[in-house]
Amino acid sequence: MxxxxxxxxxxxxxxxxxxxxxxxxxxxxxxxxxxxxxxxxxxxxSGVIVGKAVLLDAEKLGLNLTAIIQVSMDRHTPDRFENFDKTLEGYPEVVTCSLITGQAADYLVEVLVTDMAHYQEFLLNKLTTISGVTGVHSSFVLRKIINRTAVPLDHLSR
Missing domain, CATH: 1.10.10.10 (Winged helix-like DNA-binding domain superfamily/Winged helix DNA-binding domain)
Structure with missing residues (x-):
């Protein structure tokens, strides 16, 4: 458009x-x-504006830990990916999930939890129980430097 x-x-x-x-x-x-x-x-x-949302301060709600998780799958088949995608949609801790390339992992998942115990529960009782998950590598956000929600429009011709 x-x-x-x-x-x-x-x-x-x-x-x-x-x-x-x-x-x-x-x-x-x-x-x-x-x-x-x-x-x-x-x-x-036209689908350019897809909705409106309220932005919240996660820490004020007790969600103090952000984890970035690289997830590897055993097989690259549509049914494996579809099952993983649908399962993650049901987990409220998941903020974003992206199918990626160029890494050893297949997915990049961002989760927001209260603390390390909550993360451990999510990891062991939810994420690693999904059929086809063979590996996870977790990193934890110390501080967000940039956290934009706006889509940049500068690349569009004026």
Missing amino acids: ELDRTDKRIIEELQKDGSLSNLELAEKVGLSPSPCSRRVKHLED
């Missing part, structure tokens, strides 16, 4: 604050409310 300058400004403002009213958004991007609303609806209908 081709985005013009106004579409990009709308997206940038919504990425900063998804709770903006249509009136507030229209003022920020220099449109009247009706055209602004139509543009947002078009961006939603």
Whole structure:
């Protein structure tokens, strides 16, 4: 989809604050409310905007440990990957899961847990019990340097 300058400004403002009213958004991007609303609806209908979310402070909720886990599978078959994917969807600790290449692992999984005991329970009673998992390598986040949720738009032609 081709985005013009106004579409990009709308997206940038919504990425900063998804709770903006249509009136507030229209003022920020220099449109009247009706055209602004139509543009947002078009961006939603075309799939560019897929939803709106509330961002939380995980530590204030007691989720103090982030683990990055590389997971290796025994076979690279569609049924193995499908089973792994569906199983992980049911684990609330999983924040992101990506099928990767260029590493010894097949998946990169980010989990958010309360502490090391919670992580151990997740690892031993959930992750390693999934059929086909042959290896895991865990790393723990000491400090997040950059933690963006916005999709960069700079690469799009202006």
